[in-house]
Amino acid sequence: MTDSTRHLLDVDQLADDEIEALINRACALAAGVGPKRLHASVANLFFEPSTRTRVSFELAAARVGMQPINIEMAQASTTKGESLEDTAATLAAMGIDCLVLRHAEVGIHSKLAAALPAGVHLVNAGEGGRAHPSQALLDAATLKSRGIEPAGKKFAIIGDVRHSRVAASGLRLWPRLGVEEIRLAGPASLLPPGSPSPGVVYCASLQEAVDEADVIMMLRIQRERMDRSGWPDSAAYHADWGLRPEHLESAAPDCVVMHPGPINRGVEIAAGVADGKRSLILEQVRMGVYMRMAIFEWLFGET
Amino acid sequence: MTDSTRHLLDVDQLADDEIEALINRACALAAGVGPKRLHASVANLFFEPSTRTRVSFELAAARVGMQPINIEMAQASTTKGESLEDTAATLAAMGIDCLVLRHAEVGIHSKLAAALPAGVHLVNAGEGGRAHPSQALLDAATLKSRGIEPAGKKFAIIGDVRHSRVAASGLRLWPRLGVEEIRLAGPASLLPPGSPSPGVVYCASLQEAVDEADVIMMLRIQRERMDRSGWPDSAAYHADWGLRPEHLESAAPDCVVMHPGPINRGVEIAAGVADGKRSLILEQVRMGVYMRMAIFEWLFGET
Amino acid sequence: MTDSTRHLLDVDQLADDEIEALINRACALAAGVGPKRLHASVANLFFEPSTRTRVSFELAAARVGMQPINIEMAQASTTKGESLEDTAATLAAMGIDCLVLRHAEVGIHSKLAAALPAGVHLVNAGEGGRAHPSQALLDAATLKSRGIEPAGKKFAIIGDVRHSRVAASGLRLWPRLGVEEIRLAGPASLLPPGSPSPGVVYCASLQEAVDEADVIMMLRIQRERMDRSGWPDSAAYHADWGLRPEHLESAAPDCVVMHPGPINRGVEIAAGVADGKRSLILEQVRMGVYMRMAIFEWLFGET
Numbered sequence: 001m002t003d004s005t006r007h008l009l010d011v012d013q014l015a016d017d018e019i020e021a022l023i024n025r026a027c028a029l030a031a032g033v034g035p036k037r038l039h040a041s042v043a044n045l046f047f048e049p050s051t052r053t054r055v056s057f058e059l060a061a062a063r064v065g066m067q068p069i070n071i072e073m074a075q076a077s078t079t080k081g082e083s084l085e086d087t088a089a090t091l092a093a094m095g096i097d098c099l100v101l102r103h104a105e106v107g108i109h110s111k112l113a114a115a116l117p118a119g120v121h122l123v124n125a126g127e128g129g130r131a132h133p134s135q136a137l138l139d140a141a142t143l144k145s146r147g148i149e150p151a152g153k154k155f156a157i158i159g160d161v162r163h164s165r166v167a168a169s170g171l172r173l174w175p176r177l178g179v180e181e182i183r184l185a186g187p188a189s190l191l192p193p194g195s196p197s198p199g200v201v202y203c204a205s206l207q208e209a210v211d212e213a214d215v216i217m218m219l220r221i222q223r224e225r226m227d228r229s230g231w232p233d234s235a236a237y238h239a240d241w242g243l244r245p246e247h248l249e250s251a252a253p254d255c256v257v258m259h260p261g262p263i264n265r266g267v268e269i270a271a272g273v274a275d276g277k278r279s280l281i282l283e284q285v286r287m288g289v290y291m292r293m294a295i296f297e298w299l300f301g302e303t
Numbered sequence: 304m305t306d307s308t309r310h311l312l313d314v315d316q317l318a319d320d321e322i323e324a325l326i327n328r329a330c331a332l333a334a335g336v337g338p339k340r341l342h343a344s345v346a347n348l349f350f351e352p353s354t355r356t357r358v359s360f361e362l363a364a365a366r367v368g369m370q371p372i373n374i375e376m377a378q379a380s381t382t383k384g385e386s387l388e389d390t391a392a393t394l395a396a397m398g399i400d401c402l403v404l405r406h407a408e409v410g411i412h413s414k415l416a417a418a419l420p421a422g423v424h425l426v427n428a429g430e431g432g433r434a435h436p437s438q439a440l441l442d443a444a445t446l447k448s449r450g451i452e453p454a455g456k457k458f459a460i461i462g463d464v465r466h467s468r469v470a471a472s473g474l475r476l477w478p479r480l481g482v483e484e485i486r487l488a489g490p491a492s493l494l495p496p497g498s499p500s501p502g503v504v505y506c507a508s509l510q511e512a513v514d515e516a517d518v519i520m521m522l523r524i525q526r527e528r529m530d531r532s533g534w535p536d537s538a539a540y541h542a543d544w545g546l547r548p549e550h551l552e553s554a555a556p557d558c559v560v561m562h563p564g565p566i567n568r569g570v571e572i573a574a575g576v577a578d579g580k581r582s583l584i585l586e587q588v589r590m591g592v593y594m595r596m597a598i599f600e601w602l603f604g605e606t
Numbered sequence: 607m608t609d610s611t612r613h614l615l616d617v618d619q620l621a622d623d624e625i626e627a628l629i630n631r632a633c634a635l636a637a638g639v640g641p642k643r644l645h646a647s648v649a650n651l652f653f654e655p656s657t658r659t660r661v662s663f664e665l666a667a668a669r670v671g672m673q674p675i676n677i678e679m680a681q682a683s684t685t686k687g688e689s690l691e692d693t694a695a696t697l698a699a700m701g702i703d704c705l706v707l708r709h710a711e712v713g714i715h716s717k718l719a720a721a722l723p724a725g726v727h728l729v730n731a732g733e734g735g736r737a738h739p740s741q742a743l744l745d746a747a748t749l750k751s752r753g754i755e756p757a758g759k760k761f762a763i764i765g766d767v768r769h770s771r772v773a774a775s776g777l778r779l780w781p782r783l784g785v786e787e788i789r790l791a792g793p794a795s796l797l798p799p800g801s802p803s804p805g806v807v808y809c810a811s812l813q814e815a816v817d818e819a820d821v822i823m824m825l826r827i828q829r830e831r832m833d834r835s836g837w838p839d840s841a842a843y844h845a846d847w848g849l850r851p852e853h854l855e856s857a858a859p860d861c862v863v864m865h866p867g868p869i870n871r872g873v874e875i876a877a878g879v880a881d882g883k884r885s886l887i888l889e890q891v892r893m894g895v896y897m898r899m900a901i902f903e904w905l906f907g908e909t
Contacts, residue, residue, distance in 0.1 A: 041665065051374055052393055059344065059397055062370055067668055071657055081829075082868035090658055090867065093891035094665055223384075261393060262385035285396035354677055355696055362647065362700055365673055526687075564696065565688035588699035 006299045007113045007122040010131040011173045018298070019137070019176065025294035026141035026287060035293050036302040037065035040097035045087070046125070047073045047103045052261060052285070053125055053134075057100050060292035069096065084108065085115045092120040098299060102126035121299040129163045135260050136169035138291035140177060142284045143215065148256065151178030156209040159219030159241060159268050160190040166260045167219060175199055185209035186219075186241060187229040206241055207250070214252045218243050218259045221268045234267045244270040248278060256280045309602045310416045310425040313434040314476045321601070322440070322479065328597040329444035329590060338596050339605040340368035343400035348390070349428070350376045350406045355564060355588070356428055356437075360403050363595035372399065387411065388418045395423040401602060405429035424602040432466045438563050439472035441594035443480060445587045446518065451559065454481030459512040462522030462544060462571050463493040469563045470522060478502055488512035489522075489544060490532040509544055510553070517555045521546050521562045524571045537570045547573040551581060559583050612905045613719045613728040616737040617779045624904070625743070625782065631900040632747035632893060641899050642908040643671035646703035651693070652731070653679045653709045658867060658891070659731055659740075663706050666898035675702065690714065691721045698726040704905060708732035727905040735769045741866050742775035744897035746783060748890045749821065754862065757784030762815040765825030765847060765874050766796040772866045773825060781805055791815035792825075792847060793835040812847055813856070820858045824849050824865045827874045840873045850876040854884060862886050 011019065029035055042061045044054050054070065061068040082090075088099055098121040101109060106128040113122045126132050143150060155174055161167045161184050174182055175197075184191060185203040196202055203209035210216055221237060231237035238244075248255060257269075257279045265271045274281055314322065332338055345364045347357050357373065364371040385393075391402055401424040404412060409431040416425045429435050446453060458477055464470045464487050477485055478500075487494060488506040499505055506512040513519055524540060534540035541547075551558060560572075560582045568574045577584055617625065635641055648667045650660050660676065667674040688696075694705055704727040707715060712734040719728045732738050749756060761780055767773045767790050780788055781803075790797060791809040802808055809815035816822055827843060837843035844850075854861060863875075863885045871877045880887055 041668075043661070051390075055346070055372055055374065055394070056397055058372060059370075059399075062344075067665075069661055069664060071661065081870055083871070086868060086871075087657075089888060090891050091661070093888040094662055094895050095892070096665075262389060264384055265386070265389075282392060282396040285393050286398070289397050354693075358649070358675055358677065358697070359700055361675060362673075362702075565692065567687055568689070568692075585695060585699040588696050589701070592700050 005116070005118050005121060006301070008133055008295055008299065009109050009113060009122070009124050011133045011136050011169050016176065019140075019173070022137055022291065022294050022298055023141045023144050025297065026138070026291040027145050029290040029293050030141075030145055030287060035064045036297045038296060038300050038302070039065055040300060041067040041069065041095065042098040042100060042296070043069045043071055043091050043096045044125075045071050045073055045099055045101045047101075048126065050102060050126070053102065056285075056288045057123075057125060057292050060289050060296060063289070064293050064296050066098070066296060084112060088112055088116060088120075092117050097121065098123065098296070100125045104128050106130045123295060123299070126165055129165050129168065131169050132165040133169050134288070134292055134295060135166045136173040137295070138284060138288040139170065139217070139258060140173060141291050142258070142280055142287040143256070145283065145287055146256065146280065148215070150174060150215075152180050153214035154181045154183065154212055154252070155179050155215045155217065156183040156185065156203075156213040157217045157219065158185045158206055158209055158243065160221050160225055161186050161219065162190045162192050163225065164219045167217075170217070171197070171200065183209040183213065187231065189229045190225065206243065207247055210243070210247045211250045212252055214255055216243065216251065216255060216257045218257065218269050220260065220262065220264060226267075234264070238267055238270070242266070242268055242270060243273050245272045245276065248273070258284055261285065308419070308421050308424060309604070311436055311598055311602065312412050312416060312425070312427050314436045314439050314472050319479065322443070322476070325440055325594065325597050325601055326444045326447050328600065329441070329594040330448050332593040332596050333444075333448055333590060338367045339600045339603075341599060341603050341605070342368055343603060344370040344372065344398060345401040345403060345599070346372045346374055346394050346399045347428075348374050348376055348402055348404045350404075351429065353405060353429065356405065359588070359591045360426075360428060360595050363592050363599060366592070367596050367599050369401070369599060387415060391415055391419060391423075395420050400424065401426065401599070403428045407431050409433045426598060426602070429468060432468050432471065434472050435468040436472050437591070437595055437598060438469045439476040440598070441587060441591040442473065442520070442561060442563075443476060444594050445561070445583050445590045446559070448586065448590055449559065449583065451518070453477060453518075455483050456517035457484045457486065457515055457555070458482050458518045458520065459486045459488065459506075459516040460520045460522065461488045461509055461512055461546065463524050463528055464489050464522065465493045465495050466528065467522045470520075473520070474500070474503070486512040486516065490534065492532045493528065509546065510550055513546070513550045514553045515555055517558055519546065519554065519558060519560045521560065521572050523563065523565065523567060529570075537567070541570055541573070545569070545571055545573060546576050548575045548579065551576070561587055564588065611722070611724050611727060612907070614739055614901055614905065615715050615719060615728070615730050617739045617742050617775050622782065625746075625779070628743055628897065628900050628904055629747045629750050631903065632744070632897040633751050635896040635899050636747075636751055636893060641670045642903045642906075644902060644906050644908070645671055646906060647673040647675065647701060648704040648706060648902070649675045649677055649697050649702045650731075651677050651679055651705055651707045653707075654732065656708060656732065659708065662891075662894045663729075663731060663898050666895050666902060669895070670899050670902050672704070672902060690718060694718055694722060694726075698723050703727065704729065704902070706731045710734050712736045729901060729905070732771060735771050735774065737775050738771040739775050740894070740898055740901060741772045742779040743901070744890060744894040745776065745823070745864060746779060747897050748864070748886055748893045749862070751889065751893055752862065752886065754821070756780060756821075758786050759820035760787045760789065760818060760858070761785050761821045761823065762789045762791065762809075762819040763823045763825065764791045764812055764815055764849065766827050766831055767792050767825065768796045768798050769828075769831065770825045773823075776823070777803070777806065789815040789819065793837065795835045796831065812849065813853055816849070816853045817856045818858055820861055822849065822857065822861060822863045824863065824875050826866065826868065826870060832873075840870070844873055844876070848872070848874055848876060849879050851878045851882065854879070864890055867891065
């Protein structure tokens with residue numbers, strides 16, 4: 001980054017050593033190393049509802065000594081016609097040091113970052129279907145915390161890949177960590193258009209994607225998209241694209257299963273898998289707080 | 304309790320000495336004894352709106368050093384189809400140490416307590432019409448703070464007893480504290496079905512319940528239930544079931560009047576009684592914060 | 607004030623030396639002087655949505671050591687029929703030391719102040735179209751922070767003066783600070799009824815109001831009122847009552863432009879003015895937090 005004020009817009013802005021430092025720091029914090037004290041304030045601006053991500057950032061902020069302010073944008077000044085840039089400039093003028101922004105509009109984070117006054121940091125907490133960098137980074141930290149080295153491994157990403165910002169940020173991160181092959185699988189209309197990048201393959205079935213996979217990442221399916229894709233109900237979708245215990249028999253012997261949450265039990269994932277011994281789902285949640293603490297420390301130059 | 308992680312589900316789980324310790328501790332805190340510092344975090348999960356109870360728990364949490372997180376469940380992940388168990392497991396994985404839950408569904412608290420990971424505490428802050436243990440306990444602490452000993456006294460509980468979780472928890476608590484007689488009065492359709500327990504009597508009128516009563520507990524009436532019970536408006540209800548100053552003339556000379564709030568002035572209680580010298584209503588609110596501090600201390604083994 | 611518990615209801619309650627002390631204290635805090643530690647709690651009761659004012663008070667409270675509690679009144683106990691007086695008495699009983707209240711009803715603040723228990727402070731954070739004292743005071747502190755002395759200056763207040771609580775409190779404050787002339791301009795139906803006070807003049811056009819003005823205060827226009835006043839769209843309103851760069855050519859050479867926010871770009875103010883070198887809009891936001899800190903200190907007898 002050329003600007004002296006750090007923002008986290010997506011994983012592709014980060015140098016390899018920054019990615020490694022963030023992952024290592026999250027793991028160190030999870031292992032009990034004391035966090036930095038930042039003495040700063042952060043505003044959570046969520047234009048889409050999200051309890052889990054907002055609370056994760058809020059807890060992370062408090063643990064590094066930051067004062068979190070929650071702003072529910074549904075009823076905020078933007079409903080009075082104020083632009084996001086003006087809302088951000090106002091918060092900056094009030095002394096807010098960091099904005100955590102979730103927004104459905106692709107590109108709005110980089111546009112806002114360019115408009116922010118120096119010294120005010122921006123974190124992308126979800127950007128349409130394009131990016132969710134803290135999720136990809138916490139997934140990497142989760143693997144690391146379990147001693148799993150991505151290099152040389154086979155990853156399967158399954159479900160509504162097309163609209164998933166988690167998958168989008170992951171597809172930028174995993175190749176840089178040396179992942180050997182990324183298999184994508186899901187309903188045809190829910191796979192990304194165009195040809196896959198090098199190292200990425202499309203699979204015709206869930207089982208084909210899972211065979212010999214080391215890391216299986218299930219994605220949340222929205223009911224509306226399920227309907228439009230030709231699966232009229234959850235049971236039908238689960239039959240074709242829901243991960244069940246028997247699918248894991250042909251995966252790598254020590255494979256792990258991940259999901260960004262919230263999970264739909266019996267839809268994209270069977271309860272027996274979500275709660276099973278190969279599931280890292282709650283570990284992802286746990287590492288999420290530590291990764292967001294590491295991100296705050298990094299923003300303020302402490303990592 | 305056999306589990307080593309303490310939960311507060313209802314008063315009947317508590318041993319006599321635990322009840323006594325909680326009441327004494329709340330009174331000590333109210334008298335200025337310094338609270339413990341718990342260094343824990345608590346999430347307020349309110350599936351029914353409640354400013355007063357939520358703020359009471361939030362203030363109590365902050366005073367014992369806990370970080371409170373508010374989650375308005377109307378717009379939370381459960382609207383995305385996540386189960387309450389998964390929401391709770393997610394919050395626990397984030398490092399939340401305690402959940403304060405208000406929910407309309409009877410039985411959901413004990414079900415959730417059984418599913419929580421060890422070390423995560425649950426407080427019942429209102430469970431359908433079944434239980435509201437912190438209210439019953441704070442009522443007991445309010446009496447104690449005024450030097451009123453329940454043993455041998457006559458209590459009157461008046462109004463919509465049938466749907467009141469406050470009355471339900473109270474009916475489990477007061478006999479254990481030695482209350483001599485509990486009179487219940489209210490519209491016939493709003494009294495509990497079946498025969499009264501030993502020590503409980505049904506009264507045909509408000510005046511009959513109040514005669515010689517030492518403690519008079521008025522319950523909030525909901526407009527919808529008033530209508531359906533045959534009282535077409537507030538004035539008609541007030542004429543039959545509203546506590547007015549003249550009713551107190553035949554009560555015990557030093558009787559007290561309580562109400563869990565929020566009060567409907569001129570409906571179940573006349574303003575002159577609510578604001579009168581026998582009213583403990585604001586003292587209940589004051590003691591509520593101290594009782595919730597005591598509950599947090601007890602959960603974490605400090606009381 | 608005769609009551610020993612201080613409230614901030616409007617600027618006209620303040621003695622001249624109190625106004626001066628508040629302005630000086632806000633400037634000192636902005637210059638880096640350390641704030642007092644109040645060890646008190648404050649509840650933000652906003653019956654009208656306002657992100658900017660609520661966050662400003664919340665940040666100010668935290669910086670003087672107060673614990674802020676946010677209560678969104680749309681879904682609070684008042685929806686259960688509780689009166690504002692009872693809500694306030696309840697919060698006071700819980701140990702809340704200060705209420706920050708925004709409400710559409712004129713007169714409700716002074717009524718509530720009279721009903722509050724001793725020791726509980728009330729701050730008017732917006733009262734219908736009648737008063738918004740912290741905004742007028744922060745505007746004065748903003749001028750002071752830029753070395754602008756109101757005495758002997760010409761002020762122009764332009765737009766929907768009639769419904770503006772910012773203008774209303776300002777019209778009470780500026781004459782006391784020695785402002786020579788206050789020009790009011792805007793659509794005829796949006797000017798206050800009756801004759802102007804001494805020192806106040808009505809202008810027929812925006813340009814007339816701006817000529818030789820030292821301080822230009824633009825007011826936010828609501829779409830509904832614009833429509834009803836005969837300006838069918840934003841462009842038409844902007845043509846007649848929007849402040850544009852060319853208007854400033856005949857103003858005082860070192861004039862400044864203010865706006866309480868949130869601004870409507872291209873409606874009451876051109877982007878080139880809002881973002882221009884004469885704009886103090888973000889400085890107002892910055893000083894707002896310091897003024898509210900000064901107000902909290904003053905309430906508790908520390909200024």
